[in-house]
Amino acid sequence: MKLKHETPMLDELESGPWPSFVSDIKDEAAKRAKNEKNVEYQIPTDVCDDLLGILELSFKHGRTHWKHGGIVGVFGYGGGVIGRYCDQPQNFPGVAHFHTMRVSQPGGKYYNTDFLKQLCDLWDLRGSGVTNMHGSTGDIILLGTTTPQLEEIFYELTHNMNQDLGGSGSNLRTPADCLGQSRCEYACYDTQHLCYTLTQEYQDELHRPAFPYKFKFKFDGCPNGCVASIARSDMSFIGTWRDDIRIDQEAVQAYIGGEIAPNGGAHAGRDWGPFDIQKEVIDLCPTECMWMDGKELKIDNKECVRCMHCIDAMPRALRIGQDTGLSILVGAKAPILDGAQMGTMLVPFIKAEEPYDEIKEVIESIWDWWMEEGKNRERLGELMKRQGLQRMLEMTNQKPDPRMVKEPRHNPYIFWKEEEVEGGFERDVNEFRKHHQR
Numbered sequence: 001m002k003l004k005h006e007t008p009m010l011d012e013l014e015s016g017p018w019p020s021f022v023s024d025i026k027d028e029a030a031k032r033a034k035n036e037k038n039v040e041y042q043i044p045t046d047v048c049d050d051l052l053g054i055l056e057l058s059f060k061h062g063r064t065h066w067k068h069g070g071i072v073g074v075f076g077y078g079g080g081v082i083g084r085y086c087d088q089p090q091n092f093p094g095v096a097h098f099h100t101m102r103v104s105q106p107g108g109k110y111y112n113t114d115f116l117k118q119l120c121d122l123w124d125l126r127g128s129g130v131t132n133m134h135g136s137t138g139d140i141i142l143l144g145t146t147t148p149q150l151e152e153i154f155y156e157l158t159h160n161m162n163q164d165l166g167g168s169g170s171n172l173r174t175p176a177d178c179l180g181q182s183r184c185e186y187a188c189y190d191t192q193h194l195c196y197t198l199t200q201e202y203q204d205e206l207h208r209p210a211f212p213y214k215f216k217f218k219f220d221g222c223p224n225g226c227v228a229s230i231a232r233s234d235m236s237f238i239g240t241w242r243d244d245i246r247i248d249q250e251a252v253q254a255y256i257g258g259e260i261a262p263n264g265g266a267h268a269g270r271d272w273g274p275f276d277i278q279k280e281v282i283d284l285c286p287t288e289c290m291w292m293d294g295k296e297l298k299i300d301n302k303e304c305v306r307c308m309h310c311i312d313a314m315p316r317a318l319r320i321g322q323d324t325g326l327s328i329l330v331g332a333k334a335p336i337l338d339g340a341q342m343g344t345m346l347v348p349f350i351k352a353e354e355p356y357d358e359i360k361e362v363i364e365s366i367w368d369w370w371m372e373e374g375k376n377r378e379r380l381g382e383l384m385k386r387q388g389l390q391r392m393l394e395m396t397n398q399k400p401d402p403r404m405v406k407e408p409r410h411n412p413y414i415f416w417k418e419e420e421v422e423g424g425f426e427r428d429v430n431e432f433r434k435h436h437q438r
Helices: 008-012 021-034 047-061 113-126 147-160 191-201 203-207 249-256 309-313 357-373 380-387 389-396 418-437
Strands: 099-103 130-133 140-145 217-220 235-241 290-293 296-299 324-330 344-350
Touching: 008 047, 021 047, 021 130, 099 147, 113 130, 113 140, 113 147, 140 147, 191 203, 191 217, 191 235, 191 357, 235 357, 249 296, 324 357, 324 380, 344 357, 344 389, 357 380, 357 389, 380 389
Parallel strands: 217 235
Antiparallel strands: 099 140, 130 140, 235 324, 290 296, 324 344
16 A cells, blocks of 8 residues: 655665565555554554654754653653654654654563553553663663653553553663573573562662763673673673682594584585684683594683683583673663773682672662762763772772783873882882891
């Protein structure tokens, strides 16, 4: 069927080999126009049609036509709803209001079909029918509804679906985790349990914005980083181990002899010849901590940086250690004020054991400092960059560790506190005297 608006530029996005969101929105617009099931839509039926129209106009003008959302939400919650209004409601009345709702995703993003059907039926009735599974924070994203529907949707989610809104605004955003020990043999701690525990513990920080800006937790069960926490979260929990990688020497020889396919068989159609452990594993070790000693694979575990390449390449021969826990990294973010930056190591190893009191102490000491010293719209990583890692260590009572060094020093000067200089100088003098007296 013919849509209201001509969309030649959007049509180009349907011309490639990949599925297009444009096609999906067109299908939804056509479904709403026909309304063969006689659904009593609670928002304008041309919402998707006008969404395509305003997007085409944005492409044509090279700028957005969405205004700043302002304050909009549900009673008692400061987070979870992103206000959105278009700047041309007279031309696109279907998207005069187009609020986005964030809904907390289940741990590991496990769903059953009944829940998904219920969610889609709710959004078909009271929203645009357009969803994003999932946003970069992790939430279920419900795109496009009107102000009168917000409380109705919230009531349905909380009372009939046992579901909560996610975070938005200057607060704790919805924590996100990987599948963890529910399905992954590499997981070094129970990501889902820790994520759930901290989500419940910090509900007030999630729903009542009081931070200088957004704050994200993400939980990776191992250094493979399936949720990319090291790049996308103010506080990243990455599973690790502090003993030795376990080696099955027979399985190593089976890989070398071609009896077991490398990479878990993920490259079954590989045509690069027989597996070469020297070329494909040992030479690719970033710290060169592996070598073959005759027919035995050796690893200098003191030099291992847990990159996971060898374990991923030969999963039946190499296993993570048994003394497992997690590392805490802080300060990652996408560009806001000061460009993108990766997380910085704060706690090299900590056991992830209930009730997680040690982890909570680290979190709350960071929040106390950030809320006291952080400027408006300043992420934790930007505060660290402004005041320095040393200040962060002081505020969290962490001892300096070489593993915290992210890059070589730019500044050759080292600054000491007066009490450190005085005490250290006297100690050095006394040691010097003792040495020469002997």
